[in-house]
Amino acid sequence: MIGEESKDFKVQKDLFKEALTSDFSMSEIQQIWRQILDHFLSISPIEQISMGDHQFSLQESKIINGILKRLQNKEPFQHILGEVEFYGLTLKSDARALIPRPETEELVDWIVTETKTIPSNILDICSGSGCISLALSQAFQDAHVYGYELSRAAIDLSEENALALKLPVLFSRVDVLDIKQFTAALKKQTKLGPLDVVVSNPPYIPNQEKEAIEEVVHKHEPGMALFVPDEDPLLFYRSIAEGILPFLSTSGVLYFECHYLYLENTRNLLLELGFTNVEKRKDLQGKWRMLKAQK
Ligand SMILES: C[S@@+](CC[C@H](N)C(=O)[O-])C[C@H]1O[C@@H](n2cnc3c(N)ncnc32)[C@H](O)[C@@H]1O
Numbered sequence: 001m002i003g004e005e006s007k008d009f010k011v012q013k014d015l016f017k018e019a020l021t022s023d024f025s026m027s028e029i030q031q032i033w034r035q036i037l038d039h040f041l042s043i044s045p046i047e048q049i050s051m052g053d054h055q056f057s058l059q060e061s062k063i064i065n066g067i068l069k070r071l072q073n074k075e076p077f078q079h080i081l082g083e084v085e086f087y088g089l090t091l092k093s094d095a096r097a098l099i100p101r102p103e104t105e106e107l108v109d110w111i112v113t114e115t116k117t118i119p120s121n122i123l124d125i126c127s128g129s130g131c132i133s134l135a136l137s138q139a140f141q142d143a144h145v146y147g148y149e150l151s152r153a154a155i156d157l158s159e160e161n162a163l164a165l166k167l168p169v170l171f172s173r174v175d176v177l178d179i180k181q182f183t184a185a186l187k188k189q190t191k192l193g194p195l196d197v198v199v200s201n202p203p204y205i206p207n208q209e210k211e212a213i214e215e216v217v218h219k220h221e222p223g224m225a226l227f228v229p230d231e232d233p234l235l236f237y238r239s240i241a242e243g244i245l246p247f248l249s250t251s252g253v254l255y256f257e258c259h260y261l262y263l264e265n266t267r268n269l270l271l272e273l274g275f276t277n278v279e280k281r282k283d284l285q286g287k288w289r290m291l292k293a294q295k
Pocket of ligand 1: 125131148150204
């Protein structure tokens, strides 16, 4: 633990690094350190370059030490910061929804680069913080973008994000595993036109993997955003794909983020349901992570 008297820049930084080496890589620690100085102490990245002989005030040391304690208690840095960068947007981030992941940015990028005709209607299912729908609303400013989500808390967070970013995404509370409720929502939604793009990053981690998940994830992120029953890991994919099929436009496209171990099974499921041109893609970690399918 860093003592309150440790105010010399180098001493404080070295102790900070040392305290976190067992939980973070050196480059992550550097990045967290830089963001703490920028965000909490208002020391810009430019100013940080030439502050080797800086003496932290007692107040500044207290702030750094407080954050260090929270990190050691396995609180995600995004929650401490209260925000996260996602596909060029700054989103509010807290315990109400899953922290948006880099692989989900890759999914958004696939949609943005592959969509040649501006879509009229886009639906993000299991919308969480709103990261996917808000990024698509920013990319396709003439599209109507909707998000379906079961958690009231997550919807509140996504609406706060939409308001802060001035992006007109409409979020609704829909249980996509309740086929009656899901179909009723889709019927209402598509009165003005069918869906051109549907995307979902649903819960996909089998319960049996809980043990192997980092403490920082299972202690601070909502379980309902992550886990599915071991005996039916495709539960969400089946309900979503079956449910939306009648509501897709003739050239409508469905995108899924998947568990790399179940990508082939999900692909087969889509083919069995009558989807065509089912394409798969790896994430930057080299894991099969995404699917794209046409009606
Ligand atoms: C993996 S998270 C994805 C969140 C966000 N789209 C993202 O990419 O960060 C899955 C989301 O599905 C929501 N969810 C879980 N069960 C649901 C259900 N039955 N109907 C609708 N949404 C559900 C969770 O609350 C969570 O926000």
